[in-house]
Amino acid sequence: MSLEIFKNKVLPVKNKLYRFALGFIKNEDEAKDIVQEVFIKIWDKKEDLLAIENIEAWCMRVTRNLSLDKLKSKHKKYTDSLNEEFDKSDDKNQTPYRSTEISDTMSMINLFIESLPDKQRQIIKLRDIEGYSYKEISEMVGVDMNQVKVNLFRARKAIKENLLNINAYGLR
Template sequence: MKIVSFRNDVLPLKNVLFRLALRITMNKEEAEDVVQDTLMKVWDRRDTLQDIDSIEAFSLTICRNIALDKTKRSSWREESLDQDTLEPRATSMATPYQRTEQRDMLEMVKRIVDGLPEKQKTCMQLRDFEGKSYKDIAEVLSISEEQVKVNIYRARQAVKQKFNENAEYGL
């Protein structure tokens, strides 16, 4: 039986939880609320944390469920990410035209990813942005590893296809 410390094992997950919540809710304030609710739920279960195999998967599952509940309840959506996050990391050598083009391309990819089905979007977020293993993603989403791989493949294909279509016809 392992000893689980809330401070050392759960609190360091807050940034990962925030990024997942932000990806689902598309709103910084909502994502912060989701992380806070998640941490409170995990805190309430602190007596049984020793019995859980993966605290990270457990926390991510709670976070995902709370975020999905919030988005289902809210009828409005605000901008997907902060403007700071959307700014491309342009070098000082880039011209204003290049920076604008990079920002437009990033916006287009963001819109495409936002339009993916929920499972594909979440799988892609956890794998490509958070670096989680297929096993961890399967555990968080309560699906098989094969389903995770299929969802990621389909998400990447859809993003690639729609990006190429948009690039071909213009923004």
């Protein structure tokens, strides 16, 4: 791989890699360090990368593995803040009540996602927050595409049931 290919195919995914690492690590400086380590690994293996079909998915997988290694070495737990990843207001003239309601709902969804099993949590973040395809997620997480779909379905169903239970005000 030449420097030009590196600039055109790898550098554009820098922000996605950073957000993905930050989702695991919860520390901006450490997430930046992980992305830098990913770039070093990619550059060191530049000759082998020509055979890789989806460089972005491979980069995400390396980022995931390095993030998990960092977590294991520091014994940190997974946490995430959806507030940074979602634009909560499309309407600039929202009432304070509506704005607060949306904020509270997003906080609840964040808690529900965090309570999911690891595989479901990773897959729902990759699909619904980062926007990856089932095939890309399958390559990144290292599971069959059908398992990606099953885990995503179960994660969405659990979140939906939790929201319905909360919004039923105890009437269910």
